[in-house]
Amino acid sequence: xxxxxxPLISNLDAWINVALIKQYHENLPNKKAKSLVLHxxxxxxxxxxxxxxxxxxxxxxxxxxxxLRAVMVRNALIVLDRPFMIIPDIQDDRFIYDSxxxxxxxxxxxxxxxxxxxxDRYGIMNAEKN
Amino acid sequence: xxxxxxxxxxxxxxxxxxxxDILFFxxxxxxxxxxxxxxxxxMKMVLVNQIYFTSVQILPxxxxxxxxxxxxxxxxxxxxxxxxxLAEYLGRILMGLVVTEISPFVTVxxxxxxxxxxxxxxxxxxxxxxxxxxxxxxxxxxxxxxFVPRIINGVVSVLLLSALFSILxxxxxxxxxxxxxxxxxxxxxxVLLKSADIYDIDIYLIKCCIFGFFITLIPxxxxxxxxxxxxxxxxxxxxxxVKVFIAIIFIEVLSLILISL
Numbered sequence: 317x318x319x320x321x322x323p324l325i326s327n328l329d330a331w332i333n334v335a336l337i338k339q340y341h342e343n344l345p346n347k348k349a350k351s352l353v354l355h356x357x358x359x360x361x362x363x364x365x366x367x368x369x370x371x372x373x374x375x376x377x378x379x380x381x382x383x384l385r386a387v388m389v390r391n392a393l394i395v396l397d398r399p400f401m402i403i404p405d406i407q408d409d410r411f412i413y414d415s416x417x418x419x420x421x422x423x424x425x426x427x428x429x430x431x432x433x434x435x436d437r438y439g440i441m442n443a444e445k446n
Numbered sequence: 447x448x449x450x451x452x453x454x455x456x457x458x459x460x461x462x463x464x465x466x467d468i469l470f471f472x473x474x475x476x477x478x479x480x481x482x483x484x485x486x487x488x489m490k491m492v493l494v495n496q497i498y499f500t501s502v503q504i505l506p507x508x509x510x511x512x513x514x515x516x517x518x519x520x521x522x523x524x525x526x527x528x529x530x531x532l533a534e535y536l537g538r539i540l541m542g543l544v545v546t547e548i549s550p551f552v553t554v555x556x557x558x559x560x561x562x563x564x565x566x567x568x569x570x571x572x573x574x575x576x577x578x579x580x581x582x583x584x585x586x587x588x589x590x591x592x593f594v595p596r597i598i599n600g601v602v603s604v605l606l607l608s609a610l611f612s613i614l615x616x617x618x619x620x621x622x623x624x625x626x627x628x629x630x631x632x633x634x635x636x637v638l639l640k641s642a643d644i645y646d647i648d649i650y651l652i653k654c655c656i657f658g659f660f661i662t663l664i665p666x667x668x669x670x671x672x673x674x675x676x677x678x679x680x681x682x683x684x685x686x687x688v689k690v691f692i693a694i695i696f697i698e699v700l701s702l703i704l705i706s707l
Contacts, residue, residue, distance in 0.1 A: 323545040327568065339488035346491055374645075389584070414695050 318382045324370040330381045331357070331366040337388035356384050360419045375403040376411065383415055392423040398430050400437060409438045416420030464689070471667050472659070475589065475597055484590045492591065496599035498562045499691070501606055508556060509609055509614065515552060516615030517622070524619065524626045533627060537641030538620060545612045546649045546705075553608040554657040557600070559610045562665045565596055566686040569669025578670075593666050600662030605654045611694050613651075618674060653701050660693045 324333045334356070335349035344352070350366075357363045357380075365377050373381065379402045386394050399412050406412075416426055430438070478484050523543060527536055569592070572578050581588050615636060623629040629637075669685025672678040 317584050321576060322583045323575060323577060325572070325577050325580065326575060336488050336586070336591075337584055339491065340486055340584075340591060343486045345487055349487065385584075389682075 317397065318379070318386050318394050318399065318402070319395075320401050321397065322382075324373075324381060324385075326370045326380065329367045330373065330377075331370060332387055333370075333381055333404040334366065334384045337385060343392070353384065356387075356419065356422075362413070375405055379403045379412075380415060383419070386421040387419050393425050396426065396428040396430075400430065400434055407437065451562045454475065461546035468660075468667060468689075470665060472663055475593060475663060477512050477691055478589050478594050479598065483603070484594050486590070488586075489591055489595055493595035497602060498565075498594050500557065500599055503562060504556070505605070508610070511556065512552075512611045513618060516544075516611065516619040517546060520619040520630040521622050524622045526625055535638035536623070536627075540638060541641045541643065541646050546617050546646050546653070549608045549611040549615065550604065550650065550657055551694075553604055553611050553654075554661055554694055556659045557607065558603055558660075558687075558694065560604070561600075562690050563683060563687055565662060565667035566669045566683045567679060569666050570672035570682040573670060573672045574674060574676055574679060576674075593663075595696070596666060597659060604658035604661070605651070608650070608654050611674045617642040649655075649705060653697070654704045656697055657694065660697065661690050664689045664693055695700060 324330070328336070330359075331350055331353040334353045335344070335346075338344040338352065339346070339349050354363055354366060354389075357366055360378060360380050362380060365373060365381070368377070368380065379399065382402065383394070395411070399409075400406070402442060403411065412428075428438075447577075483570045518541070524536075527533060532539070557653060569578075572592075580586055581591065597656060620631055620634050621635045624631070665683075668682050671685070672682040683698065
């Protein structure tokens with residue numbers, strides 16, 4: 317679930333927000349969990365944000381951290397809830413699509429839910445009514 | 447008159463409901479503390495961080511305060527002992543007063559002022575920011591991940607800091623006993639060791655555990671009572687801290703009654 321209704325935990329570093337899922341559900345040791353998260357952040361060239369907290373992240377960085385947190389779930393089914401609300405500064409879905417492509421090996425399915433009036437941002441002409 | 451009685455009744459019912467609510471929450475937490483599955487890697491990391499924030503970061507301030515307060519208390523107590531001619535009970539009074547009564551009480555006050563208020567605000571903010579709901583979305587139990595480590599930290603921190611306070615206070619007593627009674631360090635240490643009773647240590651341990659448990663549990667419970675509104679945070683913190691101080695007094699009085707039985 318990637319949504320503004322499921323924000324990052326504000327008193328945890330970005331990497332802990334992501335690692336938390338594996339640490340809690342699979343009891344992955346701290347060091348392994350950190351190196352796993354760093355490995356994923358490297359794909360986006362964002363290793364430098366690992367120790368930043370939610371308030372210090374840009375919209376794009378926040379979106380990536382939320383996305384990585386979602387793919388930490390085993391057999392992840394990703395639900396993107398109004399992604400343009402999380403990253404209002406982008407005009408089309410290229411950033412979202414590219415971000416998903418970089419971790420396409422880590423999730424099974426992805427569903428995007430958004431308002432009908434954003435259909436042009438997705439390049440869709442006949443979107444279902446929301 | 448009827449209105450006045452109604453008010454008393456309402457206040458009593460509210461107090462009873464709060465008491466029952468806290469006890470129920472305490473039993474839930476206690477049950478989780480003794481479950482093996484609670485102790486995962488994420489929870490352990492929170493526990494270590496919490497102990498660092500509560501017990502290690504406070505050390506410089508706590509040490510200075512312990513030396514000042516401990517010296518003051520020991521100085522007064524030794525002077526009274528001398529005036530009343532109770533020098534033969536010196537060890538017993540120091541062990542009974544400093545170790546079992548004053549050190550847990552002073553420690554719990556300092557920890558409550560610094561950490562309980564922070565925990566209360568932290569949980570309330572997490573509730574308002576929907577962060578608790580996020581954890582729930584990812585099937586992370588907030589009791590296991592957030593509450594249990596904070597409460598274990600409360601118990602451990604109060605135990606350790608209280609022991610430090612006792613050591614510092616009794617050490618300063620060494621200097622005062624030399625000044626007031628002309629007692630050598632060896633004699634002073636012997637007097638204390640002879641007066642040390644396993645019963646005092648038991649009381650000390652039980653009291654610290656109960657104090658540590660409730661001064662973290664109550665703020666957490668109070669933080670959870672915050673609504674989705676930002677303005678509910680200060681109200682939750684205020685109510686939580688009032689309940690913490692009532693609990694401290696209640697536990698202290700209860701322990702005194704039980705000891706005197």
